[in-house]
Amino acid sequence: MTMMSSIAVLGGGAWGTALAQTCARAGRKVMLWEHDAGNAQQLANARESLFLPGVKLEPAIQVTRDLAEAARADAILLVIPAQVLRAVVSQLAPLIAPRTPLIACAKGIERGTHRFMTEIIAECAPEAVPAILSGPSFAADVARGLPTAVTIAATDAAVAEALAQAINCGSFRPYHSTDVRGVELGGATKNVLAIAAGIVEGKKLGASALAAMTTRGFAELVRFGKAYGAKTETMMGLSGLGDLILTCGTPQSRNFSFGMALGKGESVDTASHGKLAEGAFTAPVLLEMAHAKNIEMPISEAVAAVLAGQTTVDAAIGALLTRPLKSEL
Numbered sequence: 459m460t461m462m463s464s465i466a467v468l469g470g471g472a473w474g475t476a477l478a479q480t481c482a483r484a485g486r487k488v489m490l491w492e493h494d495a496g497n498a499q500q501l502a503n504a505r506e507s508l509f510l511p512g513v514k515l516e517p518a519i520q521v522t523r524d525l526a527e528a529a530r531a532d533a534i535l536l537v538i539p540a541q542v543l544r545a546v547v548s549q550l551a552p553l554i555a556p557r558t559p560l561i562a563c564a565k566g567i568e569r570g571t572h573r574f575m576t577e578i579i580a581e582c583a584p585e586a587v588p589a590i591l592s593g594p595s596f597a598a599d600v601a602r603g604l605p606t607a608v609t610i611a612a613t614d615a616a617v618a619e620a621l622a623q624a625i626n627c628g629s630f631r632p633y634h635s636t637d638v639r640g641v642e643l644g645g646a647t648k649n650v651l652a653i654a655a656g657i658v659e660g661k662k663l664g665a666s667a668l669a670a671m672t673t674r675g676f677a678e679l680v681r682f683g684k685a686y687g688a689k690t691e692t693m694m695g696l697s698g699l700g701d702l703i704l705t706c707g708t709p710q711s712r713n714f715s716f717g718m719a720l721g722k723g724e725s726v727d728t729a730s731h732g733k734l735a736e737g738a739f740t741a742p743v744l745l746e747m748a749h750a751k752n753i754e755m756p757i758s759e760a761v762a763a764v765l766a767g768q769t770t771v772d773a774a775i776g777a778l779l780t781r782p783l784k785s786e787l
């Protein structure tokens with residue numbers, strides 16, 4: 459693997475900005491591409507993202523709206539919502555050099571197709587090397603340089619290791635892995651479970667209920683993961699259990715705070731307060747995929763039903779509590 463001296467980050471939202479900062483601190487030349495004109499202007503002029511106010515871009519970050527310019531980087535981080543990944547990778551594909559690593563940083567599964575993030579990359583940019591970055595990491599923490607550990611996975615161990623080296627900046631510590639499916643599946647699933655945890659908090663059901671929800675949620679993540687090819691060790695690691703613990707425990711998570719608002723009685727339409735809650739997009743597709751393989755996921759099912767307006771929060775909680783008693787394992 460060649461030395462990665464330049465990195466492009468596609469998406470100057472909260473996470474893209476934080477990752478651009480990290481890459482700059484790691485000594486890379488960074489190109490930050492933003493599609494939204496207003497945010498691109500803010501990034502270029504005020505050196506700040508509208509999605510992460512108060513964080514000044516490192517001097518080594520160059521802002522661009524020219525995808526062809528970004529495409530010349532040695533590796534490209536895709537930091538845009540899961541449901542728009544296909545469109546962006548399709549535009550990017552003809553512009554990149556063969557074997558350019560494209561690292562998905564979104565946590566979701568594509569609606570309609572049931573495709574995981576790296577599957578979309580493989581379909582839309584067959585000459586690229588797909589990879590995934592995931593793990594417990596709030597953009598605001600990473601941008602402030604607080605200690606954070608994530609996982610980067612690629613099917614080729616040398617690629618995963620080279621990518622981890624390229625973006626390691628001391629406080630931001632990427633572990634490497636070849637379990638691509640395990641890493642991408644954990645991040646997508648935990649977002650749905652974080653909504654459930656937020657509902658528990660919003661309804662003031664107590665710390666015991668929150669621990670029960672998180673733990674039984676993890677059991678769902680593991681069942682889903684085993685059926686879709688994830689390694690158990692990965693699900694027990696940073697991108698699975700680690701990220702579940704993070705996002706099921708604090709309103710700093712947008713998925714958790716979306717659930718909290720639902721628990722407090724806000725409507726599905728307003729509960730996100732204009733912020734991205736990926737779990738809301740993933741919930742229905744997660745359920746379709748669970749049904750396709752007969753996987754029991756009652757918590758995720760309850761979240762999907764609440765979001766679809768098929769049940770109320772109270773009825774969903776009642777239904778979960780009155781399920782027949784069963785063996786824990």
Ligand SMILES: NC(=O)C1=CN([C@@H]2O[C@H](COP(=O)(O)OP(=O)(O)OC[C@H]3O[C@@H](n4cnc5c(N)ncnc54)[C@H](O)[C@@H]3O)[C@@H](O)[C@H]2O)C=CC1
Nearest residue numbers: 469470471472473474493494509538542564565596597734
């Ligand atoms: N914010 C965080 O702490 C973390 C977020 N993530 C994941 O990263 C992904 C992005 O999240 P954030 O950056 O936080 O979201 P955000 O809402 O802050 O930013 C979204 C970015 O995507 C861009 N975008 C939206 N629609 C687009 C389109 N059609 N074409 C091109 N670009 C488009 C926006 O302009 C913006 O740059 C999500 O999947 C999220 O789960 C992962 C780890 C941490």
Ligand SMILES: O=C(CO)COP(=O)(O)O
Nearest residue numbers: 593594595596711712713
């Ligand atoms: O994935 C995240 C932290 O690891 C960010 O969580 P939210 O998208 O719920 O804010």
